[in-house]
Amino acid sequence: xxxxxQIRTKYTGATNRRGASIRAFGPMGxxxxxxxxxxxxxxxxxxxxxLGYDLSAWGDSVARVGSTRSGxxxxxxxxxxxxxxxx
Numbered sequence: 001x002x003x004x005x006q007i008r009t010k011y012t013g014a015t016n017r018r019g020a021s022i023r024a025f026g027p028m029g030x031x032x033x034x035x036x037x038x039x040x041x042x043x044x045x046x047x048x049x050x051l052g053y054d055l056s057a058w059g060d061s062v063a064r065v066g067s068t069r070s071g072x073x074x075x076x077x078x079x080x081x082x083x084x085x086x087x
Contacts, residue, residue, distance in 0.1 A: 003080045007050065007062075009043040010073035011035070024050040026078070043074050051078070 007026035014020045020035035024046040031050045039045045047062055066075045 001081075005078040005080065007047050007076045007078055008068065008073055009046050009076070010068070010070075011043075012072075022046040022073075026050065044076070047076050047078075 005026060005028075007024060010023045010025075012021050012023065012032075021032050022035055022042055022045075023030060023032045024043075025031075028050065031046065033046045033049050036042045036045055041064075044062060044064070051062075061079050063077050063079070064074050065077045067073070068075065
């Protein structure tokens with residue numbers, strides 16, 4: 001069985017006190033990470049930081065499915081495979 005969870009990201013620009021960052025949030029909580037200018041997709045990096053585990057190890061996947069109305073972030077779908085527990 002598959003479960004789809006929505007995760008959103010939001011870009012926050014730099015200020016006099018802080019550098020640019022990305023906030024990823026979903027049902028599992030939220031995390032704010034510095035904007036990684038070297039990353040291929042900094043928003044996906046923030047989503048992976050929120051999840052805190054290697055997706056490939058579980059057979060899960062993350063896909064960008066759209067952008068937010070403000071245009072400052074994106075919506076991702078996390079597809080998780082049901083993990084059977086042997087009793």
